[in-house]
Amino acid sequence: MSELEIAWGCTFVIALACYPLKVYRWRMLFGIVVYVNVALLGAVLFLSEREAIRYAWVKKPVVYIGTIMDVPHHKPKTMQAVVQVECMKVDSAQCWQAVDRKIVLYWMPDSIQGVLSCGDRLVFRSRISRPVSDVELSGFDYGLYLERQGIAGTAVAFAGDWQKLKSHTSLSFRQRALLYREQIVRIFQSWGLEGEVLAVVSALTVGDKSELTQELKDSYTAAGTSHILALSGMHIVLLAFIVSWILYPLRYVRGGKWLLSILVVIFLWSFAFLSGLSPSVIRAVVMYTLCVVAAVFTESRFAGVSSVSLAAFLMLLYQPMYLFDVSFQLSFVAVLSLLVIYPLVERLLHSRWWVLNYLWQSLAISFAAQLGTLPFILCYFGTFPTYFLLANLVVTPLSVVILALTLICLVCGAISWLVKGLSLSVQVLNGIMEWVQGLSGSQITSVYFSPLQAWLLALCIVAALLYVSRRSARKLIAVLCCLDVLMVTFLVDRLASTEDYLYFSRSGIYTKREHNVVQLFAKNGICQIKTLRVALANDARWKDKEVTERLPLDYIYICKGFKGDMEDLTALFQLRKVVFDNALNESYKKRLRDECESLGIACVDMTEKGSYAVLIK
Incomplete structure (x- = not known):
C-alpha cells in the first residue's frame, strides 16, 4: 500500500469521526478533512490509472496481436486507428505474453490483405514505443497527450508486416x-x-x-x-x-x-x-x-x-x-x-x-x-x-x-x-x-500566459465578479491587488533576458526565441546562424564528393534519407558534433555512431528525446 493510500485512509477515518460531532466550531474541520480526502482519492485514482496505461515496450520489432477499436481513418500514406494490443511474442520466446494496452497503429494498405475495419483482429510486426517529446520546441507533449487519452504508444506496420485474422471480435457498445x-x-x-x-x-x-x-x-x-x-x-x-x-x-x-x-x-x-x-x-x-x-x-x-x-x-x-x-x-x-x-x-x-x-x-x-x-x-x-x-x-x-x-x-x-x-x-x-x-x-496571437499568470487572471475575474455582485471597498481592493501582482509578473518577464536557441527536431533545423519558432532552409543544406554553421544531411548529396579544403561545421544533423557514411562527411567537413535523428534505422545509426567514436567525433542520439537544443551566443 502506497503512502497516498494510507493518507487517504487516515483522512477518511478522521472524516467519519468528525461527522457525528454536534459542536458548531468543528464544522470547518470536517469540511477541510473531506476536501483533503477527495483530493487524495483523486491522486490515488490518477496514479493507478497511469500505471494501468504505461507499459515497458520491447525496444525492437516483435509480433503483436490486436483488435481495431474504432473506425480507421485515412492519412496521406497510411491508415490509422486505435488498436487494443492483446498479446505479443518476442522472437526468443516460445509463448505469447499478455499485454492488454491501447496503441495508435499506422499501417500501409495492402491489396492482398484487404481493408481493415472496426472490430477486426490482426497480427502485425512492429516496434511500439511512446512518442518522443519535443515539448521544448513545440510546447506540446504528444506522448503525454496520448497517455491522458489512455494510449500507451504508437507503431507503424509496413505492407507485408501485418495480416488480417479470420476471427472477428464482438463489437462493443461504443464500436457499434x-x-x-x-x-x-x-x-x-x-x-x-x-x-x-x-x-x-x-x-x-x-x-x-x-x-x-x-x-x-x-x-x-x-x-x-x-x-x-x-x-x-x-x-x-x-x-x-x-x-x-x-x-x-x-x-x-x-x-x-x-x-x-x-x-x-x-x-x-x-x-x-x-x-x-x-x-x-x-x-x-x-x-x-x-x-x-x-x-x-x-x-x-x-x-x-x-x-x-x-x-x-x-x-x-x-x-x-x-x-x-x-x-x-x-x-x-x-x-x-x-x-x-x-x-x-x-x-x-x-x-x-x-x-x-x-x-x-x-x-x-x-x-x-x-x-x-x-x-x-x-x-x-x-x-x-x-x-x-x-x-x-x-x-x-x-x-x-x-x-x-x-x-x-x-x-x-x-x-x-x-x-x-x-x-x-x-x-x-x-x-x-x-x-x-x-x-x-x-x-x-502570441499572448502566452504562464500557469501562474493564468491563475492570477482567474483570481482577478473572480474578484471582479464578486465586486460587481456586491460592491464594497474590500472587494475592490482585492481586484486591484490581483491586478498588481499580475502586472508584476509581466514586468519580471519583460525585464528577463530572452535567449535564442537552435533546435534539431523532426528532421528539420529550427530557431526559437520565446514562443516564436522559425524553420531554416538552405539550398545547399548548410545554414549560418550567427557564429554557428550547421548542416542538414537527409539525402545523398555529399556521397563520394571531393573538396580541396574542408569546411568547418559546428553541427550536422543526420536524418532519414541520408546516404553514405562518416568518412564521406569527414572528407568534406571538419565536424565538431553529429546529431542523429530518432527516425534513423537503428542498425544504420549504430554503425554511424561507431564510426564517430573511432574518428573521435562527438555525437548525440535523439532516440529518447524529440529534440536537441543549442544555445545561440
Whole structure:
C-alpha cells in the first residue's frame, strides 16, 4: 500500500469521526478533512490509472496481436486507428505474453490483405514505443497527450508486416455507435453534400471531424467559433431547445413537464450514441441530465452549479485522466461561466423590444463563456479572437437552422428543397467565418500566459465578479491587488533576458526565441546562424564528393534519407558534433555512431528525446 493510500485512509477515518460531532466550531474541520480526502482519492485514482496505461515496450520489432477499436481513418500514406494490443511474442520466446494496452497503429494498405475495419483482429510486426517529446520546441507533449487519452504508444506496420485474422471480435457498445455514425455520414453523402459543406454538417451534427480541412479550422478559430466544430454543451442545449419546442404541447398534459424532460433526455442520449459516444458529448449530456433532474426536484438557484459539480466529480471518479484534458476543463469552465457570469451581465440591460433583448442576451452568453475560459485559452493557445461577439451572433441562429434541417431530413427523408436550404446555410456560415477571419486584427496571437499568470487572471475575474455582485471597498481592493501582482509578473518577464536557441527536431533545423519558432532552409543544406554553421544531411548529396579544403561545421544533423557514411562527411567537413535523428534505422545509426567514436567525433542520439537544443551566443 502506497503512502497516498494510507493518507487517504487516515483522512477518511478522521472524516467519519468528525461527522457525528454536534459542536458548531468543528464544522470547518470536517469540511477541510473531506476536501483533503477527495483530493487524495483523486491522486490515488490518477496514479493507478497511469500505471494501468504505461507499459515497458520491447525496444525492437516483435509480433503483436490486436483488435481495431474504432473506425480507421485515412492519412496521406497510411491508415490509422486505435488498436487494443492483446498479446505479443518476442522472437526468443516460445509463448505469447499478455499485454492488454491501447496503441495508435499506422499501417500501409495492402491489396492482398484487404481493408481493415472496426472490430477486426490482426497480427502485425512492429516496434511500439511512446512518442518522443519535443515539448521544448513545440510546447506540446504528444506522448503525454496520448497517455491522458489512455494510449500507451504508437507503431507503424509496413505492407507485408501485418495480416488480417479470420476471427472477428464482438463489437462493443461504443464500436457499434461509431459504425452508426459512419452510416449517418454516408447518408449525408447520399444527399449530395460534399466538400466543406459535408465536413461542417458531419462535425456539427455527429462529431465526425475527419473531413475538416486545416484552412476551415483556422477560419473558425480566428472568428472565435471553433467550438461549433466540436460537439459540446452548445450543441446539446440547441438540440434540447429544438426538441422541447417540437414537444411543447406536452406541457398542457397532466404530468407533461416530467414527460417532456424524460423524452428530451432520452433523445439526447440517443444522439450521444449516434455521435459515437465521444467524451465531450457524454460530458454534456451527463451535465444536462443532472440539471434536468435537479430542476425537477428543486427550485434552488444553485441547482445548476451543483449539477455541474456532481457531473465533474462522477466523470473524474470514472476516469481521473479527464482532469488534464483541455476540452474537459474548457467545457466545465464555460458552463460554470454561463451559470455565474451570464446573469450578472444579462441584467445590465433590458428593453421593450424583443429583438434588442435577443441581441443583448446572445452577446451576454458569448461574453460570459469567453471571459470564463480566457485564462485557459491564453495559457494553452496564446491567441484571442477579437471579433468573437460579432461571429457568435451569427453562429447560434445558423447552428439552430442547420441542426433542425438535418434532423428533419433524417426523420422525414431528404426533401430536395430542405437539402438545398441546409447546404446554403452551411455555405453562408463558412463564408461569414472566412469574412471575419479576413478582417483587420481578427486574431491576437502570441499572448502566452504562464500557469501562474493564468491563475492570477482567474483570481482577478473572480474578484471582479464578486465586486460587481456586491460592491464594497474590500472587494475592490482585492481586484486591484490581483491586478498588481499580475502586472508584476509581466514586468519580471519583460525585464528577463530572452535567449535564442537552435533546435534539431523532426528532421528539420529550427530557431526559437520565446514562443516564436522559425524553420531554416538552405539550398545547399548548410545554414549560418550567427557564429554557428550547421548542416542538414537527409539525402545523398555529399556521397563520394571531393573538396580541396574542408569546411568547418559546428553541427550536422543526420536524418532519414541520408546516404553514405562518416568518412564521406569527414572528407568534406571538419565536424565538431553529429546529431542523429530518432527516425534513423537503428542498425544504420549504430554503425554511424561507431564510426564517430573511432574518428573521435562527438555525437548525440535523439532516440529518447524529440529534440536537441543549442544555445545561440
